[in-house]
Amino acid sequence: MTTDLAWPIALTIGVDGVMSGATGAYDKLLGDLDGVYLNDGAFAEAVAAQGHDRLAYHVDEHRYGSDPGALIVGTSTLLPGRVGDEFAMTRGHLHARADRAELYHCLSGRGVMLMDTVDGRSQAVPMTPGVAVHVPGHWVHRTVNVGDEPFVTLFCYAADAGQDYDLISDAGGMSQLVVTDGADGWITRPNPRHTGYGSAA
Ligand SMILES: O=P(O)(O)OC[C@H]1O[C@](O)(CO)[C@@H](O)[C@@H]1O
DSSP: OOTTOOOOOOOEEOTTOOEETOSEEEEEEGGGGTTTSSOHHHHHHHHHHHOTTSEEEEEEEEEOOOSTTOEEEEEEEEOOOEETTEEOBOOOBBOSSTTOOEEEEEEESOEEEEEEETTSOEEEEEEOTTOEEEEOTTEEEEEEEOSSSOEEEEEEEETTOOOBOHHHHHTTSOSEEEEEOSSSOEEEEEOTTOOOOTTOO
């Protein structure tokens, strides 16, 4: 028996994303998301109006190691908003070990899990409280807040997965944009800057 065996732990997770037992946390600020949105002018206006340091999303996580088989469990709280006609979103990534899957469960708010494969498939899954999305390995993924309240998800993925962020920026963004439908809903529309993911992963 190994001596550094992790102990089981109970985590308390609120619908507001607050998690007891977290071992780490980080914030992403609006100004950190330069290049993520299609409309650079609208992004500059949003930063000028709301400030570089306006919180975009907050992540709490619990991890106990990075051995193959270990899990990272956490919450992501994505604030509402728009940049141009695009809804607020995370940077998005493919796992550096691309075959690693991830589970997201919506705790509160209204969002979309936007996913692409590098060979051209795309999927946008609506998420409301109680909906879980199983993101299989090899799918690029990001969350998008299409509501007026924080969009809070519980996530769980392999601790050795890692994140590749360059794949999306090198491709000019994901293949689809999640934009307002002009009323109180959302639609996807092709991203005119998307160049395809090349031969990656
Ligand atoms: O890592 P990104 O793409 O900035 O998005 C953050 C989200 O993804 C995660 O890294 C989980 O994969 C969480 O931290 C959060 O849900």
